[in-house]
Amino acid sequence: AQSVTQLGSHVSVSEGALVLLRCNYSSSVPPYLFWYVQYPNQGLQLLLKYTSAATLVKGINGFEAEFKKSETSFHLTKPSAHMRDAAEYFCAVSDNSWGKLQFGAGTQVVVTP
Amino acid sequence: DTGVSQDPRHKITKRGQNVTFRCDPISEHNRLYWYRQTLGQGPEFLTYFQNEAQLEKSRLLSDRFSAERPKGSFSTLEIQRTEQGDSAMYLCASSSTGSGTNEKLFFGSGTQLSVL
Numbered sequence: 001a002q003s004v005t006q007l008g009s010h011v012s013v014s015e016g017a018l019v020l021l022r023c024n025y026s027s028s029v030p031p032y033l034f035w036y037v038q039y040p041n042q043g044l045q046l047l048l049k050y051t052s053a054a055t056l057v058k059g060i061n062g063f064e065a066e067f068k069k070s071e072t073s074f075h076l077t078k079p080s081a082h083m084r085d086a087a088e089y090f091c092a093v094s095d096n097s098w099g100k101l102q103f104g105a106g107t108q109v110v111v112t113p
Numbered sequence: 114d115t116g117v118s119q120d121p122r123h124k125i126t127k128r129g130q131n132v133t134f135r136c137d138p139i140s141e142h143n144r145l146y147w148y149r150q151t152l153g154q155g156p157e158f159l160t161y162f163q164n165e166a167q168l169e170k171s172r173l174l175s176d177r178f179s180a181e182r183p184k185g186s187f188s189t190l191e192i193q194r195t196e197q198g199d200s201a202m203y204l205c206a207s208s209s210t211g212s213g214t215n216e217k218l219f220f221g222s223g224t225q226l227s228v229l
Contacts, residue, residue: 004155009153036220041222042222043116043117043204043206043219043220043221043222043223044156044204044206044218044220045220046217046218049217090155090156092155098144098161098208098210098216099144099146099161099206099208099216099218100146100158100161100169101156101158101218102158103155103156103157104155105153105154105155106153106154106155
């Protein structure tokens with residue numbers, strides 16, 4: 001069985017500051033890991049995914065995430081927050097190659113001027 | 114590519130009524146998924162189709178829930194005898210098997226169900 005824990009349901013960052021969203025997972029097999037973003041009134045959109053090819057994964061909109069097996073973590077970062085980054089972010093894990101994902105509870109990001 | 118379309122966007126119903134939601138996936142996608150999202154939680158997997166075959170439905174919440182994809186294109190999710198606990202956002206997603214691993218899911222904007 002897999003599970004995902006996202007630390008912090010709400011994060012507030014200043015524009016231009018570092019964005020750090022934490023995700024820890026549990027999985028009995030090597031996992032596939034994902035970050036999705038949900039903007040208001042829009043569908044979930046894939047930011048990036050870990051496929052075991054590289055531990056540092058770069059995604060869209062300047063986001064990246066690092067897979068750390070020893071810490072069972074897949075934290076999402078962006079060096080400089082922009083107002084348009086205000087959204088809800090979900091970490092997800094899968095133990096297979098298709099679309100049955102286990103999502104975390106999400107982290108709402110607020111960006112202040 | 115017009116994206117994944119879900120209809121209706123909002124549905125208000127009375128307890129005990131039946132409701133049906135429709136999902137139109139991206140046209141070339143052969144896989145279709147239903148998820149449910151309640152307030153403050155992430156999406157929860159319900160069921161999955163590959164073409165017209167429903168390959169996993171173990172997560173459908175009760176026998177009041179059923180899903181179909183009769184021609185391998187659009188899908189419907191029906192909830193019979195709705196209960197207040199069914200109030201949630203119902204999400205549809207689609208993907209293509211393509212090269213195989215780590216498929217990218219494309220999500221619709223969802224149908225928000227409110228059961229009074």
